[in-house]
Amino acid sequence: MSDTTIPSNRGSLRRSGRNLLKLLSGKAINAPLGLLQISLTIHLLGDKGYGFLILIHSFSQTIGDLAEFQSWQTVLHYGLKPYENKNIPLVQRVLRFSFLLDICSAIFAFIVGILCAVYFSSYLGWPPEWRYLGIFYSFSVIFTTSATSNGILRLLNRYDLIAIQGTVSTSTRLLGILCLILVGGGLTGAVGIWMLASIVSFSSFLTFALYQLHRHGLLKGFLNGIHEGLTKDLPGIWKFAWNTNLNMTFSLAFKQITTLVIGGTLGPIAAGYYNIANKIAEAMAKPIVLLQSTLYPEMVRSWQSNKPSHLYKMALQITLLTGVFTSILLLILPYIAVPIMHILLHKDPTPETLTLLYWLAGAELVLIWGMSLEPILITTGNTSGAIYARGIDVLIFLPMLLLSIQWWGMTGVGPATVIAAFILIFFQAFFILLARKKKKLQRS
Incomplete structure (x- = not known):
């Protein structure tokens, strides 16, 4: 069966099953690492310190998710058919549009995150003595917009790389917390470790995605058609992007x-x-x-x-x-x-x-x-x-x-x-x- 042939229902389930096994392989590694990381973090910081870390991380994730367009859905919805038909210019147009959404989302999230952290921290349950740490951690919100990278790996059926990337953040936190325990670090060090984990996770996702685009010849001439406009031959893409973003906001x-x-x-x-x-x-x-x-x-x-x-x-x-x-x-x-x-x-x-x-x-x-x-x-x-x-x-x-x-x-x-x-x-x-x-x- 060729790549462009529409699979049977059984074939679709088999492919989904194979991709699921790839993702589960990452989770099989990530789950025990995550539990160990939580246990060690509570051991290092206590209930209150861990709770504060969760609060500032949830705040950063919330701002990022509110700002982020669910570009991975846009990449699949508009990019799958042209990719299977080998219409490279149209695939690149979809990706350019999606990357632009991610960049705008990151800038908006950064500005809103800093302002909210500075002026509304008292309403977020942050203890006054740790307020400065919450403001510092809010800078990490710029590294929460990886939707296009996610969509690219799904489009190219590289769920194995998504599984690997899913362990990056947890592994970074675990190793960082272990180092803090050994050298006698505290909450400030833990906040820095969690921020570093966000940066490393974002960077690895983007690196995987760009390398796969290069392997499949999708980066060659990527910016050549930019003068043709972002949404040419992509009817309804703005509406789709806004609607999926609003849906995630509500979720x-x-x-x-x-x-x-x-x-x-x-x-x-x-x-x-x-x-x-x-x-x-x-x-x-x-x-x-x-x-x-x-x-x-x-x-x-x-x-x-x-x-x-x-x-x-x-x-x-x-x-x-x-x-x-x-x-x-x-x-x-x-x-x-x-x-x-x-x-x-x-x-x-x-x-x-x-x-x-x-x-x-x-x-x-x-x-x-x-x-x-x-x-x-x-x-x-x-x-x-x-x-x-x-x-x-x-x-x-x-x-x-x-x-x-x-x-x-x-x-x-x-x-x-x-x-x-x-x-x-x-x-x-x-x-x-x-x-x-x-x-x-x-x-x-």
């Missing part, structure tokens, strides 16, 4: 923004405990999340080849497989949660933290059962439906989160997260069905 409510809200209301120690519980819950679902990322190119191939039945059948098969797998993992979690948290915290977790973990794991399970919905919305061009679903979810979740924390403390985060997960998949399914109904009416 932050389940990630860094939750950490920031907890830190601002309950303090850095609570933020650290939430971060650990959330990492364990996410680890349970990590293979599934990685599988979702490998499905995007296959869905794009199916849709652009006018094979919607292939797309929906693949989505259904994946949903059933991953849903059952994650449900089994959730049943095992109560038997391993306490030992894992004891290793990380160097003491037994509080009942409050343990309860929060189970709630967060339940939310992950709900999201896994709906994991195919958002890729379907984006792949089929219904990015507005994805945004509306996320937007409605956030409008309900954030007030609910604040009230839950006020009434029940950190334990209240769990039920709010589970309810929000149900709301999200409900509206995603609703907008998929609504779009399909409209198409049927148009045909009749």
